[in-house]
Amino acid sequence: MDLVHDATVRIHRPGSGYAHDGPGGDFLGSGFFIAPSWILTCAHVAMRGEGGVVNVWFKEDRYSTELSEVPGKVVAAMPGARPQGAAAWPAPDLALIKLQRPVEHTCVYVTERSEAMLRSREIHCVGWAPSQGGGLLKRSGVCAVKGAYGASDDAEQVVRLDGDWLEPGMSGGPVVDLARGEVVGVIKSRLDNHQGGTAVGIERLRTLKVPSTPVEAEADDTYQSVFHAHDRYHADRHNSPASTERTWADAQSELSAPPGGVLGPKRRADLLGRLAEFPPPVSTRSLLALLDSLPGVHSRDHRPAPRGWRDGLGALYDTRPRDRDAPLELVLRYCMGVLAADRPFGTPSTRTAAGSLWEWVKRISEEELSRDFRQQLAMDWAAVRLRLEESRGRARAPLSKPVRYGERGYVVLELEPQGWVRDRYDWRIGVARHTGEMLPVDEDSQGSALDTLPDRLAAALTEAFRQCDEPGSPALLQVAVAPALFGLEVDRWELPSDGQPLGVVRPVVLRSSYHGPADERLARWNAMPDAGMWAEVVDCDNELRVRVPEVAHLRTLPHESVPVLCRYGSRPDPEITAGVVRVLDTGFGVALLQRRPTETDTVCKEFHRRAAEAVSDAHARDGLPLKVHELRKGVRAERTETYWSDGVALYWDDPHHPLPGSDEFLEAP
Template sequence: MIDGFGRGAPGASDDTRRALVDLVMAATVRIHGPEHGYASDRPGDGSGGFLGSGFFIAPSWVLTCAHVAMRGEGREVTVIFETGPGSGETSVSGTVVAALPEASHDTGGRLPVMSGGWPAPDLALVRLGRPVEHACVYVTERPAAFFGGGQVLYSGWTEVGGRLKRLSGQCAVQGTVGGWADPDEQMRLGGDVLPPGVSGGPTVDLTRGEVVGVLKSQLVGGMGGTSIGVERLRSLPVPGAMAGAESDDDYQAVFHAHDRYHADRHTSRVGRGWTWTDVQSGLGAGADRALSPQQRVILLGALAKLPPPVSTHSLLDLLVRLPGVHSVDRYPAPRSWRDGLGALYETRGGEAALELLLRYCMSVIAAERPYVTQSTASAEEELWKWVKWTADDRLSREFRNEITRLWSASRHRTDREQRRAAPAYGERPRDGERPFVLLELEPRGWERDSYDWRVGVARHTGEVQPVAEDSRGTPGHALRARLTASLTEAFRRCDEPDSPAVLQVAVVQALLGLDVDGWQLSADEPPLGVVRPVVVRCSDHEPPASEDEARERRARWSRAWSAAMRAEIVDCEDGLRVPVPTEEDLRSLAYETVPVLCRYADRPDAETAAGLARVVRGGFHIALLRRGKDQPDVVCEDFHRHAVDTVAEAGTADQLPRKIHELRQGVRAGRAETYWSDGVALFYDDPLHPLPGSGQLLEAP
């Protein structure tokens, strides 16, 4: 590990400790309802009433709990703070721009607002309505699970003697609630009473001198409570389109402003008093680290002047291309340049650690940009100068020569414009080579309508990186809500701007009609099938194919990818339902054929299920399934014509998921010419990416 968990020096001075408390208290605010007149310092409910605590995370941005901020009227609150002893209070209006989680359609657009009752992660971002001078905390760039010691400092507001008073204290870290891949993981705190009102206040790692969490709840009738890690902010909604400015993504805007704020105060020649960097240095937070607190704050400030990564996927790709970095599987995944830096703290030690960080910086300089500004070129050069100065001071001539060549190549490769067509680190993959999200649903045979599930990110190498799973049994009616956080995280790891990743849903054959493409993950979001391509595949364990059968199946799949496909209706003739042909007859169809089951329905009967099984055994990995209520007297000709045309228009197999996606978007948008496709599912069982545990053997085609 780069920093050996950054154990601070046990002999930190009392002045350093007092300075840390002062910095935390200066950035801690109290949150009231919207002002109708003056917001009193007395507790109460209603207009202007005290709601809880929060803290300045960046200039003009406050972080607090959702159960605190969402008690305001129409997402409006009042933020009250002091800039220093005797400075007097400042009151400013603010708007809740994001709450995690937002209200869902399952709760009628409302969520509980009692203390601690909001579902995790229970975080809210408040943007101030006017510019004011204020202090900001320093936020860790790595998950809170990697705190430096056993004690944390907290700060907040509460009622004392009928008036609101600020307070601080210390708690012992006693463990966690939930697992590392659980979206509601929380840090357990003990050793002190957390009084009402402190919810939303900061939790500070006393060893490193950085904020690691937000107080969520207090233990009723006991000591301590829980804290949510600040890294949960990475699950803020990601813009679907390519960002054109820093302000298009609240997460990037907040942390870029945060890092520039601290870098500016560290390098200022006119500032007086302790800075967060001074305190971290006094605590010995740089002990055993590749970078001192001073070097780190300058580096983060330089990274914050660059446009952010194009996507989480592109950042993960950049990280794993670094030497010795095999995976970055922390939950939630890194999203910004600062997150990527934090992810590298666990990778190496010694001189190799610094080399790795500097290689990362060179990759950032050469990375694809979502946009460029007038200052992007100078920001790249500033980062290069920092890298060169650091390498000249501490590393070998061989390494210095290598990064100089990288800088020269980067300058000649880029014209400072967006490089979407040719990323600096390789060719852009085709759809079939891109990572996709895999959702596996396994019925619990002994429990009616109950499922175990797994969510993972599948890569073209065949590797499936797990995101989350649950083998305790989830009722069918609760699947969508239970899967929302895990699917959202998996999508963020795969999506590119304007190009959402495919969701593959693996179920037993009897459930292929499951309407996963109709799920809404949030009240204000369209169904999954409208947002992204959604396909289904079969998880039933089939008898092993013979060598000849396996060769034929690979040939059919390869042909569908290289030749123009054509559809074949296999269960309906002249509007009448007919049995699906025998396997022998199906094998006589051209390799580029896509079978269409017009009479599949939501819950197929035994004959329909047997027909699809014959299609699969016949070597076909792609088929269109018409779901919905099977109506024997319905006229099918229009569906047949459109299905044939759609397959032909898609051309090759890699384009068919996107084509079905476009049709679902058309149905949602009310385009009558797409209504024929309502309910169509795409069976897409990729033999080059077998399901985990399927035992399928692959050969080169």
């Protein structure tokens, strides 16, 4: 229940606060984090916000009693409005709220079984409600499942609850089956002057509208995006050697009837995470066909119909085994079906996901199943691997050549610390032409504090951009600083002329005022291929912070590799800075840095996963500035699939266009 309470949130109208906590104030109801940056609640709660915008009060730190506030936008509501004349909001009465900026928070574990709530006897309801002394308090109670209004194929099926009192404001809160340790539903309504009420099963989210256009990325289908993020979240925390937090898999393993059937909670969390690395099924029909091909599985018995890989796995739990090994064999056959399935789109990571799932299948079968069964699996994998090789040969090429920033003008901002005054910096701004000529714009050698720089430099940067921007193609901004200042977030500065962060308006990259050997820099830059790169995390091993390798080891990394510093942070200590210097000494002209603060127990697998995808998607070195620019625009546009990149910086230092000496800058009037 502690895990549930940590993820349960309050939903308010925009502009609300603790001064409006009363029953008649801005409080709308409850909800809970179902996946990173996603909240599940009732439609009748979420749609009472103005223009589909709400404020969410949540617990950012599980050890703190204070709540934080973040705005959210209703992305999907089922149905989207209450029919005219209807006394209550019809079922399924569910809504998904997307946070409008990235924050740290915990998530519940959601069942993958169909009609799991109707199979529960006793459930716990959690939500926020007005307290007798004023304000709001979290409330929980125990109810019994008494049946349902509507059959399993009825779109408006709701579950009847009896038992404890459900208070006003608890609507949208989670319904938890403690016997199995999973969230199975959402509180919908209470009975006036009576105990009990109604709830909606989690599986009703499967009726969320299917995209009408082809799905070309995970984010194109909200249902798949949310549940893939949910499963990766729990797998990452279960598998992380760095995290010291108690996970859902830990708690579920101690139950008398843990979920997951023959898999058990920990194995199941791991498997669901691996399945979530794949593109979703091409369609519900294709998933049903896979389930129908398995012995003893009746896919049509599961309503609403399974829609994602996790739903298909949940459908296997209800089969009646013919012998001791049958349930586990069934799961592994299903996994092989996922490996062989058609894909709605391709991603560079699919091949890695396939290898990861096969290794899981192979390990489990070797530990527990017969040699004959293992041989059949090996034959199936050989066929799948052949298909993967063929698809790799048909890999999509970049649609167009990336912008080559060395062939057009760009803006340079150089910051240099004053040696005689602490935390004061001289600055110079110039416009670089493709000919190598540097045109000075402005400079200051009197020393400025870092927090005054955005205002102090606004006019000069605006003028510099005006000199080299082109219609529809803003110029690149290169920020030249010492490695210890790579955490300076110039990309978040806002100019009055734009009203948006610099990194959203234009590509912003880092350059270093310190460089390693010039010949090594030039050789590595020239040897980097025009297409094909991969990320190489150099300061984090198995999610544990490690020392950046010595230069001799870094030199062994292929020319296609882009170093990633997962643990740089906002204020790096001397050891971190020294690690960056070793990367520069090796001659790397391109690197990614995560500047968001991290703790020793930070779970960073999602960052590793997404950084690798971003580097691969950029196709070529010259595509990386635009790729990072797209990610920053995505964060600004509240696209949750880009939230992982909040705080990412790109070091991009072309040795063919070296920084000019200070003599040239000091010619500015």
